[in-house]
Amino acid sequence: MNDVHRLGPTTATPYRDTVFAAWERFVQGEDSVSGVRPEVVVSWHRCREQYRVDPHLSAAPVAVEQIDHTLEHDVVFTELGGLAASVAQDVDNLSGIVTVTDATGRILAAWGNNATLNRASSSNLAPWFCWSECAAGTNGMGTALEAHGPVLVRGAEHWCQAFHNWVCAGIAVRDVVTRDPIAVLNISCWRTALPESTGAWLSHAVATTRRTLRSRARDSGTALVAAYTQARGRPATGHAAIDTAGKVVIADERASVLMGVPASTPAIDPTVRWNPGLPDLIGISRYAHRQAAHNRDWVGSTQVFTHLAEEPTPVTVRPVFVSGRMVGSLLAFGTVDGELLTDVEGPARPRMQPRRLVALRENRLVLLRPSEVYLAEADGNDVWLSTDEGRLRAASAGLDRLDDELADAGFLRVHRRFVVNLGRVREVDRGGKGELSLVLDSRARDRVPVSRRNAPAVRRALGI
Structure with missing residues (x-):
């Protein structure tokens, strides 16, 4: 250096x-x-x-x-x-x-x-x-x-x-x-x-330090898949493994339907893990992380609203450790075990969905309702918002961060570069080889590609 x-x-x-x-x-x-x-x-x-x-x-x-x-x-x-x-x-x-x-x-x-x-x-x-x-x-x-x-x-x-x-x-x-x-x-x-x-x-x-962290995170993903494989023999309506951010590393068919993610598709690398879009579940995973830091034997259960059920589904959360460090949790839907968490408004509750998104127009701050935004696009660390007010640069950097903030506001990650407001999708175009693209209700009728790995979640979310 x-x-x-x-x-x-x-x-x-x-x-x-x-x-x-x-x-x-x-x-x-x-x-x-x-x-x-x-x-x-x-x-x-x-x-x-x-x-x-x-x-x-x-x-x-x-x-x-x-x-x-x-x-x-x-x-x-x-x-x-x-x-x-x-x-x-x-x-x-x-x-x-x-x-x-x-x-x-x-x-x-x-x-x-x-x-x-x-x-x-x-x-x-x-x-x-x-x-x-x-x-x-x-x-x-x-x-x-x-x-x-x-x-x-x-x-x-x-x-x-x-x-x-x-x-x-x-x-x-x-x-x-x-x-x-x-x-x-x-x-x-x-x-x-x-x-x-x-x-x-x-x-x-800092590139070397970042590479070390990425390698360690991939090892953690492998450990979560191994723990999931070992736990699948237990009776439940569905099993999944999530990391400490609440992203899905792997889920069986039953859990995949409840969480809106692909089934039996390991996502070892942290950059390709699935966002279930279930804020209560994300909050519970964070709560589990805090509890397990003080008690390695902690197990908890609660009820969460899933994508297809009108009533909440019980789920047990069991932390997974590697070399004394918690790397994520195993989820068992349909079971109740350990500490019963009834107050999801408490420490397990994730941050509320934003009432306003902050964007920039020249040197002014523009406050937007989520419904006014139909597309977020990554350009390096910058994020550009396609809105009813035109194309604006988001004040927050990083599409992952925006994806997390909007997960409970009707937005879905459809591609590594795009997060779409599902309420603004007007048409779904199916290509000759099965690929999908979304046509939005913007003036320009923006067309957004859907990656193959995100296509199942998009189909479920749109009911197609």
Whole structure:
């Protein structure tokens, strides 16, 4: 990673003055932020409306002391720490520092130029302090935790005025299954610009750690299939295995009908697992994960509404462990065993479906009802929404994240690149070789391909 010297300073532009003027207006309550990058506008909106961070905060707060890391997380911290230490000399030459944080934005360690480290300490840009967005506003570390990709925050793009002399770039390493952040690798410089290529360098730097997590996730998928195979002999109306995010790894024919996923089709790789679109079940799986962390023998049961039944179906949830780590759960429909969970409005309840989707039109935020959106399309980490208001960029990055948010709002993943509002499907076109495409009720009569692996779920959802 000795090519970090390529991240040398670039010449400042009038953009800095434009951003500062927009920042002054925005902190006073105005919403017009012409000339500011959309990803920064969205972050400012979170800081002002959701987190209510004081823009005149002078230093990051002390981090809460709590131990909530898994062994897998510790491995990621160690790998990123070794990487950061290996490039410390190159960062020192830039008068910069490199930091590693955990998923809450707590800085675990910092390396680099001694003078810059001393200057950073006055703003608590140092270990034992928290730099999440909700604690310190828009910044490289905190905003990377909110984004799916590298983040560059320059000067007055920081929400807190005390940090306007800093330029920082961060990238989050995320759990391959849940997509939750694990850690952030970040570079910060004092009054020294970093080029746009910084993001590409950060992505390359964490690639090895990501490959390790993907390999481990595939091994977990294999273990879930093995546990499912062993458990199928027990009496039940249907068996399935789900990961810790509630995605289906494999299901038998009975369970596949209830969950709306293909039958007996293993999805070992986390990128191709099935989304059942059953929010109660997803919430129960997350609850099981929390319970099993304290009691490995925990088993629970509840009732969930499935795709075809008018009445709820009982289901037993049994966690699966590999080397002491929970990797998912086995589901047995039609059985009741273990702790009876009657309060699905409690901790097992997933997040409510969004009343509004946030999109961007130039530098303005557009709030959309789900019914106004008929198609979401992935373009790298960006997501574009086809809406009654035209084609807009979604504020949230990553189609997987949007797919999860809209699973209980009538949307379905029909292709690795497309999520469709089923209520806006006007026609289904069957090709000569059995392939499907959906024609939407948009003005342009948009046509969306259905992948072969998603076709059975689409047919069931549409009743064809």
